[in-house]
Amino acid sequence: MKKKNLFLTVGLFLTALMILLILVGYLWTPYSPMAMDATALGQRPSLVHLMGTDKFGRDIFSRVLKGAGATFFVAFGTVLIGTLVGTLVGALTGYFGGWVDEVLMRLNDALSAFPSFLLALVLISVLGPGRYHLMLALGIVFIPSYARIVRSEFARARSQNYVKSAQLMGASVPRILFVHILPNIWQVLLSAITIGFNNAVLSEAAMSYLNIGVSPDDASLGYMLSDSQTYLASAPWYAMCTGLMIVLLILGVGLIGEGLQRRQL
């Protein structure tokens, strides 16, 4: 590597830190994120409660750890669904063109014609609340953008010589699609994934901020943010800690994406 890629380094460091925190949150938290404590309602940050406590006396630090895990989990699942289905649709339409392209991409257009947030809202109200439903709803909303990116890459690759040679050698279609072409567009897909991940984190936070798709019991960053709003004047650290966690989560992955793009140039 010619020059140190600062974006990538900082991004990787931040993301690693967040993942570490999330892993710690899964295995151990200072207090149970659900445990209420009537003797410690709405406390300021202290050594006992690093980020203070909420109105029910629950430890905010524990809830932030757990909440970041929940948000990460939903964002990960969302991107996974979006990428898998999006890549499949994009690969088929881009490679074959013709009526397959027309039908699938018009469906794609129809899906992206809805404001994405509204579509997710409708899906949640049909599917019912719950973390997995939220994941599915957001995943479906994310499909069109991936499909579009992948399609243009596959359409470009279709006429290139290495694909032509593979066709002449009699390679099967799935082999050409996923063994020959896919590795060549991996870079583009990867930066799309990092951007998508950030959007997914924000969407999850926004949905749970609006109390959609989560139970008030669950520690979820968005829900906590909306909860903390009531105490913005009296307990600003509640909103700040929760907000900071979202910012760091996004910043890390965002920087990785930025770094990847710079490396390509």
Place this chain on the structure above:
Amino acid sequence: MKKSMRIVSLLLCTVMLLTLLGGCGKKKEDDRRATNEIVVGISQDLDESLDPHTLTSAGGRELLFNVFEGLVKPTPDGELECAVASSYTLSPDGLTYTFTLRDGITFHNGKAVTMDDVVYSIERCRDENLVAGLDQIVGLSHTDDTLTINLAKPNAEFLSCLTLAVIPQDYADQATAPVGTGPFRFVSRAAQQNIVLERFADYWGEGAKLDRVTYRIFENPDALVMALKSGAVDLYAHLPSNYANQLTEGFQILEGTMNLVQAVYLNNAVEPLNNVAVRQALCYALDREQIFSMTSDGRGAALGSSMYPAFRKYFRDDLTNYYTHDPAKAKALLAEAGYPDGFDLTITVPSNYTQHVETAQVVAEQFRAIGVNVTINPVEWATWLSDVYTNRNYEATVIGVDASTMTARAMLERFTSTAHNNFVNYSNAEYDAAFEEALAATNDDVQTRAYLDMERILTETAANVYIQDLADLVALRDGLSGYEFYPLYAMDMSKVAYTG
């Protein structure tokens, strides 16, 4: 970094949106003072139909309290005063009521109220079984200005039934454009947005002091507090205490009780809640003091049965502490019932009622302490009404149940096994028998005793996990006065006025 801006913009946008919602195109508070009108915040839309006889939600009743009146109507002291009737007499044997129609009283649409309208209203409620207690009427006869009602037997509760709304006989649009005789008349309604009432100039009595009241719907309490602060809303009646603490300037916070029974209502027909021991275990798991201190700064009146303290005669304080907080005993009961490891329980709550959602969160944690694995399922009000209340498709819910009339029957009849509004599917032969006894009683003491007995049965069989009569905090803008609390779930706007 660009991305980190996004969350900041998300926050900013939300704040701007809320401010916008609070202030868009609405008159400022001074303008409202000049035109003698106020804006009242409410937390839910009303029932689809505004027909006063078929209303199911307490929120609808408290609003239409201003639009409709019966022959008599309740006062803040819990007494009954004449409204559509100008006077009434009761025969010495307690069997015959004679009402005189108020002279010159008219409906909001300008038509005079006739005895035919009164009889139509009573018969409609009786024949369609809309108001409990009217089945005691054995004779109903009227002249142009008097109405005679004969009862099968003396009944002290009966007069309360006649608070039922008097509505015009030949008027088809009651559901969309209600017409009554109250101090305010209905002007318009925009679904999910607002309901507008206007002073009824030809009201028989003193009449409303305000010219116009607009009820605006805020399903989100944060948006509501923002609207109160920004001057878009002048009055809000059921404020959670942590929100009340934010309204330190420019508002008076009045404190009363909501007059409802907040409980974890249990679907007595589903496993394992059909087991008395399981329900009792849940009662022992409950710690009311903790709920008060966590959700309402210690406010709230503890309850042990389906009756709240404003019903002085029928309230049994000895049932309040029938179950004390005792997790060990709760676990023992669960084990005895065959659930030593607890069970899964979903508590469905209407998400627009902050008090119920917060209570549910604390209750969930208390139930978890005895091994019951609680999931909270927040749903919209309309979903709650259809799934939980109407279709009874739920396990447990936290809600407040109020009385439609100031009678013990209004609180207790719903738990008889055949009651149409028995949404907890409670079924107890002893309870039904006690209710029959109360109905058959000709003597007020006997009847009261039967009702008190019914409360005892509800408590002993742990029909529901009774929590409290919620403290009612009312935020009223400085410069307004006259808000009065009723022993019913009612919000009387007719006495509210600008001072000075």
